[in-house]
Amino acid sequence: MALDKDKIKDSLTIEDIKLILTDLGSDMKMADKLIFQTVCHGGSKHKLHYYESSKEFHCYTDCGKNMDVYQVVIQAKKLQGFDLTFYEAVKYIANLTGKHYSADSxxxxxxxxxxxxxxxxxxxxxxxxxNKKIEPIHNLNVFQLFSPYGHISWLNEGISHETMRKFNIGYYLRDDRIVIPHYDIESNLVGIRGRAMRKEDVDSGRKYMPLIVGKTQYSHQTMLxxxxxxxxxxxxxxxxxxxxxxxxxxxxxxxxxxxxxxxxxxxxxxxxxxxxxxxxxxxxxxxxxxxxxxxxxxxxxxxxxxxxxxxxxxxxxxxxxxxxxxxxxxxxxxxxxxxxxxxxxxxxxxxxxxxxxxxxxxxxxxx
Structure with missing residues (x-):
């Protein structure tokens, strides 16, 4: 069940805010004003102000930031050695205050x-x-036509040379396509797909297609x-x-x-x-x-x-x-x-x- 971050934030009372900041290790300067110790960056000064009308905090010292309660939680927890995601910050506040509003996903x-x-x-x-099986491709001479090096675009997306070598990813200069060999569970080659690098191929819906070399199309039934x-x-x-x-x-x-x-x-x-x-x-x-x-x-x-x-x-x-x-x-x-x-x-x-x-x-x- 998804938590509704907006419903939870809008429902937070002054007492909820005090509870959250206290749990984060902060305290209030004066009981009648919502001014807290700056847990957002680890300072000792009471410069973190909460504005009830906007449901926002502002740090009037080193941070100089406007933050909602989730951002304050993430910042404070990071200083404590916990790298919370946004979702975890929402869940933390929901569990602490008991406000588990569903997002009705x-x-x-x-x-x-x-x-x-x-x-x-x-x-x-x-x-x-x-019982259906794809017939393996036995003639592997076609790989001699491909560069064995990964394309720069995939390297830029975080796929390493080592991984591309492991999966036998290559490049076919003639068609300007990344070569993606497909193997069955027993490591038999069953097909070769190409990822188009030309904009006109991508725009025309030919982004991923079976590779065609000469008169041979290296297609296979991907559903199998x-x-x-x-x-x-x-x-x-x-x-x-x-x-x-x-x-x-x-x-x-x-x-x-x-x-x-x-x-x-x-x-x-x-x-x-x-x-x-x-x-x-x-x-x-x-x-x-x-x-x-x-x-x-x-x-x-x-x-x-x-x-x-x-x-x-x-x-x-x-x-x-x-x-x-x-x-x-x-x-x-x-x-x-x-x-x-x-x-x-x-x-x-x-x-x-x-x-x-x-x-x-x-x-x-x-x-």
């Missing part, structure tokens, strides 16, 4: 109304083996495979969890974040197939994290509601078998079309802490 609303489609849900309760499993399956099995992203780039970023503990894979699209589900279940995971791109501009919009219904249907394909979490952006941590990892490791871990658990649904029961 779009994802919550959808989750409580999606259980009418029992035929859709129940057909994923059977764990039938899937999860990108990165050939490298991350050991961590997934050991940790008994998997994070599913949309793009290959997210898996590469997680490799640099977590190394041998990278438990991610990518569906390489925006739809979770029953073949993806079977692959996930074959790894005997206990937890699944759906880390899909943010495809809504306003979390309270119809656009967000439609997208939430889509994500919840994916979640319910897996929830009968394991615990499923959805990473949903209630706090505007990322922009439209960005993935939860695109802003770095810290933001991704903020998402992980604020994740939504999707309960297993039994017929006739609302959770």
């Amino acid at each position: 779009t994802l919550d609303k959808v989750n409580s109304h999606i259980i009418d489609d029992w035929e859709f849900i129940n057909k994923y309760r059977k764990r039938n083996e899937i 495979n999860l990108y990165g499993l050939h490298k991350t399956k050991d961590a997934i099995k050991r940790l008994k969890k998997i994070a599913l992203f949309e793009s290959e780039k997210s898996v590469l970023m997680c490799e640099d974040f977590y190394g041998d503990n990278n438990f991610s894979a990518a569906i390489c699209g925006s739809s979770l197939s029953r073949f993806h589900v079977q692959l996930v279940l074959s790894l005997d995971v206990e937890e699944v994290f759906l880390c899909f791109d943010k495809m809504y501009r306003d979390s309270d919009s119809k656009e967000a509601e439609i997208y939430a219904k889509k994500i919840m249907k994916f979640a319910n394909m897996l929830s009968p078998y394991c615990t499923v979490y959805v990473l949903w952006d209630d706090f505007e941590w990322i922009d439209y079309r960005e993935a939860p990892c695109d802003r770095g490791k810290k933001v991704l871990e903020d998402f992980m802490r604020a994740k939504y658990e999707v309960k297993t649904i039994n017929e006739g029961e609302i959770v």
Whole structure:
């Protein structure tokens, strides 16, 4: 359940403010004035003023800043050696004051109304083996045409040379595309995709496409495979969890974040197939994290509601078998079309802490 930061802040009384500042190690100069010790930067002077009308603090000494109560908490905790995220600051105040106002997230609303489609849900309760497999590519001579070095754009986004070498990422100068080989779980090459670097290719919807070299198109059915499993399956099995992203780039970023503990894979699209589900279940995971791109501009919009219904249907394909979490952006941590990892490791871990658990649904029961 998301916490409504605005409702909580607006509901804070003078006594709540005093309680928060006292808990942060501050004290008041005079009982009849809201002037506190400057815990925002560690000073000893009483120069931190609180203005009830605006719900804002102002530090009249070294800081010289206007801050709301969440910013004061983050600053004070940082001086105490705790690097709080914004979400953790909201939770700290909610727990301290007892004001747990729900944000009524779009994802919550959808989750409580999606259980009418029992035929859709129940057909994923059977764990039938899937026999379809992608034919491996045996002729690897094509790699001689690619530069083995990573593209500067991905290096600038934080994907290291080491990670690109590990996943055999290259560059095809003729088509100006980053080369992304796809392997199945047994490390057989099954396809090669290219990430376009030309603006006209991106603008025309050809950002990610199967690579074409000469008369050969190195395409494969992405619905039958999860990108990165050939490298991350050991961590997934050991940790008994998997994070599913949309793009290959997210898996590469997680490799640099977590190394041998990278438990991610990518569906390489925006739809979770029953073949993806079977692959996930074959790894005997206990937890699944759906880390899909943010495809809504306003979390309270119809656009967000439609997208939430889509994500919840994916979640319910897996929830009968394991615990499923959805990473949903209630706090505007990322922009439209960005993935939860695109802003770095810290933001991704903020998402992980604020994740939504999707309960297993039994017929006739609302959770």
